[in-house]
Amino acid sequence: MPRLSKRFFQLNEVVEVARALIGKVFVTKIDGLITSGLITETEAYHQSEKACHAYNGRRTNRTEVLFGPGGKSYVYLCYGIHHLFNVTTGVEGEAAAVLVRAIEPLDGVDYMLERRRMTALQTRVSSGPGKLTQALGVTVKNNNTCLITAEDLWIETYKEIPQSRIVASKRIGVNYAREDSLLPWRFYLKNSKWVSSS
DNA sequence: AATTAGATGTTCT
DNA sequence: GAACATCTAATTA
Numbered sequence: 001m002p003r004l005s006k007r008f009f010q011l012n013e014v015v016e017v018a019r020a021l022i023g024k025v026f027v028t029k030i031d032g033l034i035t036s037g038l039i040t041e042t043e044a045y046h047q048s049e050k051a052c053h054a055y056n057g058r059r060t061n062r063t064e065v066l067f068g069p070g071g072k073s074y075v076y077l078c079y080g081i082h083h084l085f086n087v088t089t090g091v092e093g094e095a096a097a098v099l100v101r102a103i104e105p106l107d108g109v110d111y112m113l114e115r116r117r118m119t120a121l122q123t124r125v126s127s128g129p130g131k132l133t134q135a136l137g138v139t140v141k142n143n144n145t146c147l148i149t150a151e152d153l154w155i156e157t158y159k160e161i162p163q164s165r166i167v168a169s170k171r172i173g174v175n176y177a178r179e180d181s182l183l184p185w186r187f188y189l190k191n192s193k194w195v196s197s198s
Numbered sequence: 199a200a201t202t203a204g205a206t207g208t209t210c211t
Numbered sequence: 212g213a214a215c216a217t218c219t220a221a222t223t224a
Contacts, residue, residue: 080208
């Protein structure tokens, strides 16, 4: 299936991109191995709210990618252990990104199991932001990659998903953002078992 | 089923 | 030195 276009990431609000990414396919080709998964859970982040690393327009080495044009990867290390994968959105100068929190494995399941040191397919292979990156081989080395053109990281279209299957809720793990933690900026696929447990 | 501790490294105060 | 967009294994019930 074709890749998502530059327009998809740049011409829509980050919350709409987060919703629209549900049901798309995240593909990686790392160490020559193709692995992919259906995106089942996402969260939106924007510089206007406290949960965002670039809250209030804060520019640092780390957040610089967020201010660039949409369609690039933003991968950072969380709790010193987990690599979390985001896609930037919007126009140059506006910091916003969508965190991919869970996938349903499609291609390269055996490689995913190996990377996760598992022997049988269970939801725990990819049902969380730190788990799917490990399954797909994504690390901070894949930060600041253009998803429109890169050879190792991209997102494709897939079958149409009925809007009625997409549910919004508050985001997970951002209580420090106080009232902004209540924003309904998390989206997931209803009735899918491949979502993070909350 | 629910709770807890421990792992780990980068960023920013 | 604290905080952190998490996960796992071990413990308690």
